[in-house]
Amino acid sequence: MADNGKGQFSKSEVFVGGVKAYLYNGDTLERYVKKQGDIASKQGRTAEPFQIPLNVAYLVHGRGQTYQSTEGIAYKFLEQYYEKTKSEVPFVCVTFDDRNHGERVVDETRNGSWKSGNVHHAVDLVSMVHGIAYDLKLIIDYLPSYLNLEYFLPPGVTEQQKVVFKYRNILSGVSLGGHTVIRFAHMYPHLVDVLNPVIGCSALSSLLLNRLRGTSLDSEDKYKSWFYYDYSELSLDEAARKELYPEAFHKYLAAEDASIFESFPFAKIKMFASFGQNDTLVPPALSKTWVDLYLNSNLHSEAFIQSDAGHEATPEMINKFTTWLVKYINN
Structure with missing residues (x-):
């Protein structure tokens, strides 16, 4: 159980349309929603909707990995978020196995490269990127229904105050996951508030x-x-x-x-991108011009190139992202 965001964070399963997803720190939501509902009730009827913000980070893992690799990052996100902000807005994380990975493996060889003998590497990789994006869209669309946070509001407050939940969606992906979240944001910009591609490519x-x-x-x-x-x-x-x-x-x-x-909707979505300077599998220079366009179009965005890193998501990348995140996500 979580204790004000510190210590051990809760973990639960959410089964969405055949995809098993995992929710972290979800046990903090009921108390928060009840408190916000009481505030809304005391305010009485207002012209503008009463918004209840929620921060939700969706983490997408890399090729050949499972949700457990992003689970470790999710716990780091949660620990560092609560260490670095005094905001009462809760932060929850969601992970799941990519298509043809973890519990969803159909044919392991199709996750391989040309060098490993998979002649369909290019088509397999990109079609998987889109498949994961569709799964992510499904989870984002239906997570509010599974959480059912309206249930915890005082009777009648939703109609009286026009209470709405403002889900601030943070998309973070590593390698294959990085490719995916970039494309997801291009496909569904209205569903993304923050973009965090790590060792990904545009x-x-x-x-x-x-x-x-x-x-x-x-x-x-x-x-x-x-x-x-x-x-x-x-x-x-x-x-x-x-x-x-x-x-x-x-x-x-x-x-x-x-x-x-x-x-790309550069101006709409804040981005923090991370790269390894010595990454030969996904060289950061391939995305340099695109990242420069981003930084020139969105002054709240940043890019971090770690000089001593290769194709890896490092603690430094996570730490710099969460430091950047708490400056913008609750503002």
Whole structure:
């Protein structure tokens, strides 16, 4: 049980549309809602709705991992949030297994890379990103129904005061999860208040084509925006055209990457992005121009590149994010 946000945090299961999700610190909500409901009742009828804010962080894990990897991060988020803020607004976290991961594995080999023998690596990776995004949308849509917080309000206060719950959704993802939360925010910007991609990439076509072509770090091709290239300009061999990187796939992914680069809701969503300077699997330079656009469009956003880190979510990344988060989320 949680004690004012410190000590041991509660953990419970929420089964949403066939997806088992895990809720952390949810036991703090009943007392908070009852207190806010009493305040609303004493205020009497008002012209504006009485808002009850709630901070909910959804954490998406990386390829080859399970919800347990983001569970550890969730506990760190909770500990540091309550250490760094005096706000009464509760903070809860949600994790779940990605598609084809953990308890949801269908075929483990399809989580593999080209090097591991999965010829469908590119299509498997990106289709999984979208599948996870759809699962995340499902959980976000239905979590209020499972929580049923209206039940804890005093009788009649919802109608009298027009009480509404303001869910502030914080999306945090690591690696594959980082790719996912970026795309989720592009697809459903109205559902995202804070974006926290960790060692993720905004341009998956560039990431995958560099990986497929084995582009060296010193090559001029390394950081090209491949989503602006026609399929014929990629100079792929027969094997790549047949299975590894189909033309229909490039057209689909390139169009999405271009849209993310040109039309992302930068100004609407606050972002704190983290990268490892020595990350060779998902080089931070692939997202540099996009991140620069973000920082120039949203003055509340920040990016942290850790000089001694590779492809990993480090304690420093978590600490800097939570320090940044408490400055903005309750304002």
